[in-house]
Every structure is written in C-alpha cells, then in structure tokens.
Amino acid sequence: MKTSKPSNQERIWQVVQLIPEGKVSSYGFIADLAGLPRRARFVSTALRKAPAHIELPWHRVLNAQGEISIPNYTPLYERQWELLEREGIIVKKGKVNLALFSWKPDITELMFSLSF
DNA sequence: GTATTGACGTGCA
DNA sequence: CTGCACGCCAATA
Numbered sequence: 356m357k358t359s360k361p362s363n364q365e366r367i368w369q370v371v372q373l374i375p376e377g378k379v380s381s382y383g384f385i386a387d388l389a390g391l392p393r394r395a396r397f398v399s400t401a402l403r404k405a406p407a408h409i410e411l412p413w414h415r416v417l418n419a420q421g422e423i424s425i426p427n428y429t430p431l432y433e434r435q436w437e438l439l440e441r442e443g444i445i446v447k448k449g450k451v452n453l454a455l456f457s458w459k460p461d462i463t464e465l466m467f468s469l470s471f
Numbered sequence: 472g473t474a475t476t477g478a479c480g481t482g483c484a
Numbered sequence: 485c486t487g488c489a490c491g492c493c494a495a496t497a
Contacts, residue, residue, distance in 0.1 A: 363494090382479050393492060395479035400494060402478065416478080424478045431478080 361471050363391060364401035371402070373468055374415040376442050378458035379451055381419050388465065399424070414438040421453040 361369065366389040374380050382395035391397060402413045414435045418424040423439075425432040427449065436446050444456050 383481095386479085393480080394494095396477065396492060397479090397494065399478040404495085413478085418478080419480060426478080435478085 363389070363397065364404065366390060366469075366471055367398055367401040368405060368409065368411055369469055369471075371411055371413065371416060373460065373465070374412055374458050376412070377444060377456070379415045379417050379421070379439070379444060379453070379456045380458045381417055381421075382424070383419055385416060388460070390471070395419075415444075415458075417451060421451040421457075423449045 367385060370385050370388045371380075382398040385398050386392065386394045389398075398416065402411070402416065405411050405413065423432055423435050423446070425435055432449075436449070439446050439451065444451055
C-alpha cells in the first residue's frame with residue numbers, strides 16, 4: 356500500500372476526484388476538505404499544474420458564487436462550460452445554481468476514501 | 472534575495 | 485448590483 360504522505364496538491368487532487376458526475380464544488384470547500392483552510396487560491400494553482408495523465412474532474416470546481424472562474428473569452432473557459440453541460444449541469448451566463456448542483460459529501464465516507 | 476501573479480473568499484462601502 | 489481592500493501562499497519572474 357501507499358505509505359508516503361501526499362503533498363498538499365496531491366491531497367487536493369484526491370478530493371477533487373471524489374466529486375461525483377453531475378455535481379460541482381468550490382475552490383474554498385475543496386481546500387477545507389484537503390486540510391488547507393483559507394487556501395482556495397492554492398486549489399486553483401494545483402488544478403492548473405495537474406499532470407494530464409491523472410483523471411481529474413477539474414471542471415466541477417467553481418468559485419463560491421457558482422461561477423466559472425476561468426477568464427472569459429478563453430478556450431479553457433468554453434471547455435469548462437461544455438464539460439459541465441455535457442453531464443447535465445446547467446450553466447447560465449457562466450454561472451451554476453449551487454442550490455441544485457452543489458456536492459454535499461458525507462464526512463464519514465470521505466475518511467474511507469482519502470489516504471490522509 | 473525581492474516582486475509579482477493568480478481558475479479564490481470575505482467583508483464592506 | 486459593482487468595486488475594492490485584504491488575507492492567503494506556492495509558483496514564477
């Protein structure tokens with residue numbers, strides 16, 4: 356089994372991988388779950404730096420207002436929009452209704468899924 | 472070594 | 485609603 360302790364960004368990747376299809380979360384919430392309170396910015400950095408070979412539903416991470424946080428009029432912005440709608444998440448003006456689509460994980464189940 | 476950047480969040484005017 | 489300041493801090497210049 357894996358013994359080395361995950362780096363901060365590896366923990367972030369782990370948490371993001373738990374967001375189910377059709378649901379979204381926020382940078383700040385992911386930071387909290389990864390044990391990095393008040394470090395929402397680091398979550399965005401970690402997602403940008405994520406290696407292409409790991410499977411990572413980065414598009415399910417939005418800002419606290421439910422908006423796509425990537426600068427508008429960029430290809431990546433359009434891509435995130437498309438990936439969200441492809442799995443049934445409704446995006447209006449770059450924004451998602453969090454009341455409908457936000458991921459509310461069971462904390463106890465998370466303990467079994469995370470290696471830290 | 473210092474300075475700036477950034478896919479953020481919160482509070483406040 | 486829109487800005488703006490500040491906290492945050494690894495990565496980058």
